[in-house]
Amino acid sequence: MRYRSTWLLSAFAPAAAALAQPAPQNTLQQRFDAATAAYDKDDCATALPLLDALAADPHVKPGSLPAVVIAARRGACQVRTGHAEQGESLLLAALAAMRPHADQLPIDIAQAEIMLGTLAASRWDHDGALAHFDAALALQQDGARSVALQRIALLTAFDSDNRSIDAANEGLRLETAKPAPDKIMLAQWHLLLGRTWLNRGQVKTGKAELETALKLAGGLHDHISAFDAGLRQDLAQAALLDNQIEDARRYMAYSGAGHAGSASFGSAADMDSPDCGPETGLEPDDMAIVQLMISESGDVLGSQTLYSTGSYAKAQAFARAAASWRWKPEDAAKMPAFFRSTARVELRCSRGGGGLSPAAPLNEAITAWARQAALALPMNRQTWPAWLAATDAARQSGDKASELVARVAMADMDLRTDADRLASIDRGLVLAQDAALPQALRNQARVLLTWQRERIVQPENRVITRSGRGYPALQTLAEEPAIAADPLARNASLLLALPMRPVAADRANATAVLQRVAGDTGLPPRHPLRQFALLRLANDAASKGRLDEAQRLFADTGLSEEQCALIGPKPALTAINTSAGAFPADAARWGFEGWVRSEYDIQADGRTAALRAVASYPPFVFDKAAQTILGRARYQASYRPENGAACSANRETIRFNIPGNLMVAKEIKKKS
Incomplete structure (x- = not known):
């Protein structure tokens, strides 16, 4: 498939570029002109070093108009080369200095407003982004308004007013008025109109706009761009809503969706849906179509809701959740580049639940200790790159407590190769032998790291079914003196050692382990580990027809049926x-x-x-x-x-x- 560059998809994250060394210039004006020429071509690899040198030149007076223009362009190039945080700071400061001179610098101010609006939109700051786009639009005339209009149409597509429709129609009129209108640009405006009408529930109107866009783009030809792929998926959505099932399948097939030639897309290491409920405003019947841009390393560079049954708030809740998805680098590398920039998924919210793991109390205890100890760790950033960076920083600084906690966290989310994961786990097990660290932390870490290690070297069959094999190394660990003296670590290790569905030869041992945990007075009566063991014993008793015993064991958990359904162990x-x-x-x-x-x-x-x-x-x-x-x-x-x-x-x-x-x-x- 061939790519065609389009501004419609440019709202995704800016691409990084390697910095090139510019040729030296003689005068200040020549250097400024060279930087301007490169900047106007979007060649920040050339422009940024020139702009940095101009900013540091003592002949450029701080606070002067040339100085603030240079700052604004440096900020824009920082954003475009992947340094959004630094670039945004420069842009904000420069914009404040430029605004009083709007009559002299309308183009630079409008460009800065659009860049800042795009950054705000990437954070799902609807009102902040719209304010920047409106400010840019107020300074622009005729065709120069197209980019701001496009951003506004995208941003307001889920709003209840007509802002998105009006913006797209104005853009369409501006392009049509040109002596030689660009058919692809016209198609993009019709595409925006079509998407917005679909989100308003006006299916036939939206479908008609999309069909017009398809004709302008050349119809269902074999070689497609990212724009073509998106348009055809929009038409598939419209046909489905119009109950034209065969047309929907045809458009979907011609988009390339479902034909990536790799199963790795469905094997994400992290693919959580947003939760239903008041925090997100989502209800179980809400649905969205979200488009992703996935990096070769497996991170989501951008996520955009294209269709949703609800408001902007609901649309952004779906997009925000998809933005946190992750794939292992080797799985992402198997996805065709074209697919990684055009993949769309259907999403609904999750009602939560999913069962209790015996590892949860250990993780909670370690997290609580780390917070109390004020360790310099990314406790609120649950992404593996952040934890990997924290692990490396702790090791370099000699902070063994932080390194151990980080390696425990990494063991559960590390997306590197098995060899790298095992090396990190083994380093953590060495740290857990250090007598200078708190004994409880060492015990908890040893159990969790041993469990994660066993899961790598003895993987379960994960094609829905679950293995009947347990982890003997964990049962052995539970008998070591330091672990045996720690009720939390001991009982978690015993439970994690058990298979979900023991084979006949292991059932007697499994029952004995469950009875041991359920009766362990070292745990509080309503501790989650005791509840876990009691529920499994109740299930076993019921399966053998001993209903009175099952009822007594269930009552001992102290859980209601609703609570039990949410946190109880998942049946095999x-x-x-x-x-x-x-x-x-x-x-x-x-x-x-x-x-x-x-x-x-x-x-x-x-x-x-x-x-x-x-x-x-x-x-x-x-x-x-x-x-x-x-x-x-x-x-x-x-x-x-x-x-x-x-x-x-x-x-x-x-x-x-x-x-x-x-x-x-x-x-x-x-x-x-």
Whole structure:
């Protein structure tokens, strides 16, 4: 596939550029002219060193108009080369100095306003961004208004007023009035109008605008740009809303969606949906289509909600959640570059839950200690690069406590290779032997690091089913004197050692371990680890027909049925059928591949209920098929006095692949 440069997608994060050394210039004016020429070409690699040198030149008077123009352009180039924080500071200071001279510097002021507005929009600051764009628009005439109008149309597409429609229509009129209108620019304005009308529920009007855009862009030809791919996915959305299912599949197929030729997109290490509830304002029926720009290293450079059933606040809640997704670098590298810039997902909010892990109390204890000790760690930034940086900084400074805590956190979120992860874990286990560190911290860290190590060297089968194998190393660890003397570490280690679904030979040992934890007076009566053990014992008793014993064990947890469904241990999967009839016929005919991340409750009898897709790719193609598959799934029965849910909002990902699929989109590169 070929790329075509378009301003419509330029609201995503600026691309980084390597700095080049400019040729020396003789006079101050010549140097300024050279910097201006490079800046006007968007060549910041050349312009920025020249601008930096001018800013440091004693002949440029601080506070003068040339000085503030230089500062503004330095700020813009800082942003464009990936240094947004420094660039924004320069822009804000320069803009304050330039505004009193709007009659002399309208172009520089407008450019600064647009850049600052784009930065505000990237933080989902709707009102701040709109104020900057309006300020730029007030200084511009005719065709110079197009960029600000485009930004306003994008920003206000989910608002209840007509601002987005008016902005797009003005942009369309300005382009049409040119002696030789650019068809692609016209198509982009019709695309903006089409998206906005779809978000307003005016499906036929929106579809008509999108069809006009398609004609201007040359129709359904084989070689597509990022703009073409987005337009065709918009048309697929419009056709689906208009109940034109065959048209929707055709447009989707011609967009390249579902034909990436790599399953790595569905294997994200971090792919959480936003929570439903008052904090996000999202309800279970809310839905959005979000477009991602994924870096080769696996981070999301930009996320943009294109369609949503709600307001701007709801649209940005979905985009904000997708912005935190992460892939392992080796998985991201397998995705075609074109796909990484055009991928769209269907999202819904999550009702939370998913079951209690015996590791949770240990993690909570370590986090609480780290906060109390005021360690210099990114406790509120749950991204692995931040923790990796903190780990390296702590090691270099000799801060063993911070390094140990950071390595424990890294073990759960590290997206590097298994060899790198194991090296970090082993370094953490060495640190946990240091007698200068608090004993409780050392114990908790050893259990968690050993558990994470076992998960790497003895991986479970993660194709929905769960292994019946446990982790003997953790059971052995629980008997070591230091761990055995620590109730929290000891019991967590014992529970983490157990398989979810023991084989016959291990059942007696598993029951003995659960009884030991449930009766451990070293833990408070309603401690989560005791509750975990009691619930599993209650389930086992009920499965053997000992209902009175099951009822007593359940009562000992102190949990209500609703609480139990939210935090209780997840039942083990016993049966699932992903064979005949699971793959949708129309998806197979068009060669679509994809995945669906679903959320559902597990009933006490092991059946699934309340099935709903929370994330899927391509949008709307495999949702029903995933529901069918998970509707047939069966889990271990669990004891609940009123036969309620055993586990609420459980999540699983179903992948739909076609072996030997020949209908794979390929990028056609231009000849050099």
